[in-house]
Amino acid sequence: MSKTKKYWTGLDQLHNTPEFQERVLSEFAPEATAEHLLESDNLNEGSTKRRDFLKFLGFSVGAATLAACETPVNKAIPYLNKPEEITPGVPNYYASTFFDGTDYASILVKTREGRPIKIVGNKKSKLTGGAVNARVNSSVLGLYDSARATGPMKAGEATDWATVDKEVGAALAKLGEAGGSIVILTETIISPSTKKAIADFAAKYGAGVKHVTYDAISASGALEANLLCFGVKALPVYDFASADVVVSFGADFLAGFPNGAANAVGYGKMRDPKSGMSRHYQFESNMSLTGSNADVRVALKPSESTAAVIALYNKVAAATGGSALGGGTSEYEATLAKAAKELVAAKGKGIVVSNSNDAGVQTVVNAINNLLGNYGTTLNMANPLYTKAGVDADMDQLVADMKGGKVGALLIHGVNPSYSYAKAADFNAGLAKVGLTVSFADRLDETAAAGVTYLAPDNHYLESWNDAEPQAGSYSLTQPTIQPLFDTRQFQESLLKWTGNDSDYFTYIKANWAGIHASSPGAGLLFNDFFNTALFNGVFESGTVGETPAFVGDFAAAAGAIKKIAAGEIELELYVKAGLGDGSQANNPWLQELPDPISRVTWDNYITMSPKQMEEMGFSRLERGDFMANVAEITANGVTVKAPVYPSPGQKYGTIGLAVGYGRTAAGKCGDGIGVNAFTLANGSFSVGSVSVSGTGETYEIAQIQSHHTLMGRDSILKETTLAEYKQDPKSGNPDLLLYVSSAGSSAGHGDTHGGGHGEVGHGDGHGHEEAAHEGHASPFLPASEVNLWDDHAIGNGHRWGMAIDLNKCIGCGACVTGCGSENNVPVVGKEEVRRGRDMHWLRIDRYYSSDMNAERAEAEGIGAIEKFTLMEAAAETPQVAYQPVMCQHCNHAPCETVCPVAATTHSNEGLNMMTYNRCIGTRYCANNCPYKVRRFNWFQYHNGSQDFSKNPANDDLGRMVLNPDVVVRDRGVMEKCSFCVQGIQAAKLKAKKAGRKVDDAEVQSACAEACPTNAIVFGDLNDKASWIAAKAKDERSYHLLEEVGVQPNVLYMTKVRNVEVNEA
């Protein structure tokens, strides 16, 4: 280093000119002024000429104008401070709990950038087994419902929380001091902390506080029966996975029942012909979802049901040494005797269940289960289910008290009696006589609008903290996944506030859980660890196994007190739809557009009637694709409703059905005015009994998604066999489809079915093919899968995504349909478009009824082809039902791909049939050429509010928040279809790539497979030999739909196996 080394700050300093020295001395440098510039002498000598200036000016103006024409830029603004947990583009899952008084589910909430967008089941829950039904996975849309109240209201006018707190607090205090009656009317509460908050509230306001539980869909009879028999006011937890014989009297235990989705999990496990098949008897009047899955289904009138239960009891009692009951003669002796025999043979491994709301009937059902020793094995009363707690008499008493002016304050939470209570008018009249009325409803619903003074809107459950104890010893937590969108406050927090407790509800829960922690031996030492683990898992099982209470009830007396259902020429049975439930989510368009699994009708309820009776009464049976139904009037208990009549094969002749949950008037734009309110017809029970029905002469266009209901003798579409045959030959019902190929000997895999017109379809018995194989293809018959006109895609390398659908496990519940819709932003098109046959579901569940006519019968009776097919169009009077979920089959030789003129639909090297929306010009040739008719066209602009499809959530800013940002929203004029949830595949591949490993088969799930409670749908990599799906592909029951068309789908179906005797229809 030289000492002479010198640093300078610039050339000026280096040269050290006098100007520089001067400048250094002056502290403030003089600014350059405009005058200074203008005074410059050589301005005229500038190189910019006037013309050049004008050129530049012109250019600049032109450029600026062009720049202004650019498409608007929507800016994605990054987080200034990124929240620790959120990475844009990466979803977060939070464990939470759904409970709405009907359905309980432990769930995972998928959030993207802080928005909850999807609900999936939490597999950690032992009670639900990770099952969610359509109502639960659609509930996320309720968060973004524009009909929700945006803040507290007083007498219909907006107000603020301070006013509400002040006024309600004062009123309550006054009542409390005076010892006045304060009633908290709620749905069933399963939250221990909420119960405690209510108790605290009661403690503060004195003995006048009463908590009344009211369930719109009541299980009052069963609760009372269990109280009588076991001293426990709760329901049993059914273990269908261990039940060899199930006998159900009208109980829709897979859908409408408490814990239905969880029952489906167990039920599905017993629908595997390899490991075990239950025998399921169903005695019912309406064709229910559960009944449609039964092996043996007997249609009976509601008034005959009681006798059938007693008859079954007597038969079981006779075989097991119980005392007989009187009055048990039934027309259905033979089937009941068989059911009884099988139940007795499978002692301890049977379930008898009834939907009756009569304590007497339920007591007899309990007695049957008790005689069979099912308690403690298939029926768990030791750790019973708490999800129903309402006793009808309590509610009736409350209404009487209200009318009598005995109620000083009524706080209504989670229920909507002005809509769902049969005598809503009485309730409303009583409401007027209550001094202080507060509703915690999330919107100005029927009750809140019927004269309730204060509306203190509750948060949506995705904005709330809560806890739950659905089953004794089984706990779960609800955690918020988003800040409250509106100025709403949780019910519990309001209650705490009015109790004088200023702590927030989360703190309150935590404090309460300290008690759970202390009383649970397996909970670990530190409370914080325990609580955080429970929060992370969503559930906490205390592991405490209770003791099965002794069966003590005097069921003989109870049986004597059974309230008779009025027998009549036509009897009415109300039912709960798999989609809409009790109607609390009626404003959810996903559920409104979810077709009923049986009728395949959307956006309505209707009178279901047996086709035979419809013909007799002169109602149109909606044959041959007719959508125009006749309207009839039903009068029951002095109430008359008008609804269209819809044919329901399997409906008992002389009965009709009508679904509850419709006919809302204050639900919002999607729920109001849809169908009729059937709750008004109930008389404490959904089995209404004798009613009068008459035509009105009016017609009404039904929005049905499926307008043809039988298989037309095409048995290879939906293959079936019986368990007995399956046991003899696992390939029974699923013979290889053999094609006659003239050049079979030389060109296996490249035969020409059409060459020279020699193609011929034959149904081999499986053995023919084996022979052919042994003889080196000497036989001219080849299995359809080996006959090929095309050059194959390279499908052996890498992944090859496929799906297996077990028709034996599919119960038709529709959870996959809403799961798919929520994952893939499938638009809701509304009633009018469904009427035009334009639903957009990427996945549909085809429902087929069996017909009395078949090819064998036609041949035997000498019936000609035309008459045969005409007769085949009609379903049998008591048909067998089968479900078949159909989505894009991702054909390896896809007929859609060859016909698109612009190559908008192409094949991926992983076996996916891809759809490039941007490239699609909408010729619809692909949809026409699809043998499965799974492609859906955007007939209108369904999503951005430019056309009148307001029921589609994607038409307003709030509803749009539910859209999955990973899936593009499709514009008018383009085709769309199932993508096998390619966004999930890509995400999993990316994750695996980053981790430098192979994609694990299990980490890729399509939305439908994820949503399926029975695992009927399995998704995976067919090239991964260890995968579940690869095993399914080899199963003897597997087949491809329409194999003979030669499109080589990547979706497999598995034969339906009915557990019936060979000769039974």
Added chain:
Amino acid sequence: MSSHEAWIREPLVLGDKSYHDISNDIAKPIEGKANKQWWIVFTISVIAMLWGLGCIMYTIGVGIGTWGLNKTVEWAWDITNFVWWVGIGHAGTLISAVLLLFRQKWRMAINRSAEAMTIFAVVCAALFPGIHMGRIWMAYWVLPLPNQLGSLWVNFNSPLLWDVFAISTYFSVSLVFWYIGLIPDFATIRDRAARAAKPISHAVYSIMSFGWSGNARAWHRFEEISLVLAGLATPLVLSVHTIVSMDFATSVIPGWHTTIFPPYFVAGAIFSGFAMVQTLMLVMRKVVNLEEYITINHIELMNKVIMLTGSIVGVAYITELFMSWYSGVEYEQYAFLNRASGPYWWAYWAMMTCNVISPQVFWSKKLRRNITFTFILSIVVNIGMWFERFVIIVTSLHRDYLPSSWIMFYPSWVDIGIFVGTLGIFFTFFLLYARTFPVLPIAEVKSILKSTGSQYKK
């Protein structure tokens, strides 16, 4: 017949015309004023056309959802109309090209109008593949244009793409053929319109006749190009409807997937094309007094073609039925059973009655030569041919493989409006043509005036 010359064949032009009479007769509607009837029909046609254009604009503005289509039947009236119009557009080229090559001189009385009809029908037809697209503003993507969208290219496997080429080729060749034939006649009109008396006519027809001088070299080239174009157009007669039929034949849908389609469609196209020519000619010969040029013999000859092609179509229908049974494929069998006995049975039987049964009456010479009857039957045939396409498209789609997807199709008012609109477009064009173009080839008709020795003696 006192003359010693033999009557080899009946004269093609009746009424002892001189060459000048021919020019006068054919130029008359162009040079005269339109009568009241013309204005009435023209007004109706224009209203229908405007209504149709309105419906098309409504469709493009609002969406294909304005039509009656649904998730199962995604083509119906649109493609029915398309195939129907293309079929009608077949007679022109057949008459002008194939009959030229076969030296059928009687064609000269009808070829001009038949070709005009072809052009207008193809215009109507070409509308539908355009407007049936969900995103018509992207329609240029069906052309193999080099682009900046990456490696995007059209799909040469798609019959729809073949359609694009087939229809555009057919349209351009037909247009050029037609126009070249018009050039000498335009020159005649030009020369008849004195520059001083009718300056506009003179100027317009001067431009349109491309400076035709009528010298021997021009005539020679005219003859040569006509022959070349006839040679080019002849395969098109077969190719266009063959390719249109492949829209269906290459698919997998029962009722569409049929190898018989190409010949059957071509026969059907000629059938409907001749019927439409009959409809138009019968009116035109009356209205513009061309009965001596388009004689009853012409009508009879065309009726024979209608009878022949109708019979071919009938055989094709029955072959289809037989093949569906013989194939042993249950879907095929049902597709045809459903046509005859399903919910759209009336469409099938309308087709059978109109196309198979009705033309058989032309075995009777008396009916073949009956003008009123021929007119009614020509309309019946076109109704039948419309139903044929409807039956093929809608009844095949509405009940295909999976019964769960079976559904009915009903047209919306827009569907009907667009169809009526294309009729409006067609007749508007045709009526304008009849008033401004020589509806018979003046020069060519003069060449056949003297077909017998006795006529030369005059």
